Amino acid sequence: MAANVTDTFEEFTSHLNNIVSGGYMTMAIGLGVDTGLFDVMCNMDRPKTSEEIADLAGLKERYVREWLGAMVMGRIVDFNGDQETYHIPEHRIPALKPKSGQNVMTLYAKGVPMLSSVYKDLAECFKKDGPGGMAYSKYSDFHGFMAGLSSRWFDNYLIQHFVPGIPTLKEKLDSGIQVLDVGCGEGGASHLFAQNYPNSQIYGLDFQQHCITKATEIAANKGLENIHFVCQEASGMDPIWDSKFDYVFMHEILHDSAYPDKLLDETYRVMKSDGILSVIDTGAHSKLEDNLNLSPTIGISYVCSMMNCVPVSLNFEGGMGLGAVWGKERAVEMLSDHGFDCEVSKTPGTKFGHFLCKKAK
Known part of the structure; x- marks a missing residue:
């Protein structure tokens, strides 16, 4: 088309x-x-x-x-x-x-002034002799902005609709399993997992120390003792985590990663043989022409990708710069290349895709 x-x-x-x-x-x-x-x-x-x-x-x-x-x-x-x-x-x-x-449109509105703060820096990245990308620190309270957007979905859908929609997951969480929240940010999902499933041990992983600090403070204030936050690059997780986790959760993190290939390899390593991986990411298609008849708000994804997702990934040497609209066809291909079988469905309450993965046999 x-x-x-x-x-x-x-x-x-x-x-x-x-x-x-x-x-x-x-x-x-x-x-x-x-x-x-x-x-x-x-x-x-x-x-x-x-x-x-x-x-x-x-x-x-x-x-x-x-x-x-x-x-x-x-x-x-x-x-x-x-x-x-x-x-x-x-x-x-x-x-x-x-x-x-x-x-969530009023929440997205707050992103315009936030992203505008890097307007001139981004223009420099466009130049052939300009910088490859930009650090997260260039953005004014980007994690706060994302926490506001994500919390709406976490609070209304994560426990009520998302978890029950995954076969056997709720029963396992109730009984007690090891859970890893990759790219946990300020801990919105991790806190809810810990609150609602006290028999399970929840690990939140993020490379931004200020996010880990805030997430830890919130957990302490809530009296959550079954939660652990770790400041670490997801593309190089703790070596002692081999086959540790029953369930791994990634919410809008894979496309932002500079090294999604390494992230998936590490995820494969730390998952148990019968573990489950949930990747919530692009609901768009990989070909631009296939997105023309999607919701008009798809344009927001392209702009956010241009302003944030691509430059923060390309700021790292060898960063892949997938972008927010890399598309579900490419996502399935990448997951398969790194040892996962996955089923794709719509994430309840959003336009994102849910890539439900298991280790390929």
């Missing part, structure tokens, strides 16, 4: 205007999340003035008024000119409350 679309100059201009306007509006949506303005407005019992909204949010009225103007122009907030009051219609509220589990 060809990627070209026939349109007129006027149609394309309108399309381009909508894209660019949406980019600017997205920054204001992100501010609405970060400042708590959406929380305030989604819980109002009646339309209120900008002064009242600012007081409820503990913010300056002048800035809130300008934000409200942007939200009115974006058709997100409704305005009554006679009374100079603002409100969000009830049917829009579920889409604007990021913790509701119904929509």
Whole structure:
């Protein structure tokens, strides 16, 4: 299928205007999340003035008024000119409350200013004589951003739908097994595994020390004694872990890895012969033309991949730079090449694929 679309100059201009306007509006949506303005407005019992909204949010009225103007122009907030009051219609509220589990677009909006912080550095990477990539440290609170996105899925789907959907896994977790969460970040999934399956031993692995520190603090505050966090490269796991784990969990980590081939080899080594591997990753196709009829939000994946996934992988010498849209066909091929048989299904509650793997016999 060809990627070209026939349109007129006027149609394309309108399309381009909508894209660019949406980019600017997205920054204001992100501010609405970060400042708590959406929380305030989604819980109002009646339309209120900008002064009242600012007081409820503990913010300056002048800035809130300008934000409200942007939200009115974006058709997100409704305005009554006679009374100079603002409100969000009830049917829009579920889409604007990021913790509701119904929509993540307001959370994705926060990614625009975060990724924009590396705009000039990324432009240098494009140059033939520029740097190969960028370090994670270049990004402002990238892990916090990802934790916000992931927690929505973890809290609403991981224990309730994902685990029960894997044959025999819940029974094994209840009885007590060894679990490895690769690329655990701040420990969102690890904490839930440990809380819900106290007979199992949970290991969280990440190469970012600040993430491991935070994950460990959260576990201590929750009183979780069956959880262990380790700061280590996943492509070089502890040598004493041979055949240690019954279940390995990877959530959106494989495509970001500089050395996914080494990561899979290490995963194969630390898994028991009858172990299970869950890789949650791309739900797109490997060929660009096959993605044209997917959800319009697939474009977000390409932009995030360009801005983060590819440069952080290529920052390492010999990094593969798979990117977020490397595609499920290529993923299955790579998993097979490294000794895994896998079944591919849709991950509940997301557009990602679930690659359920076992060691090939």
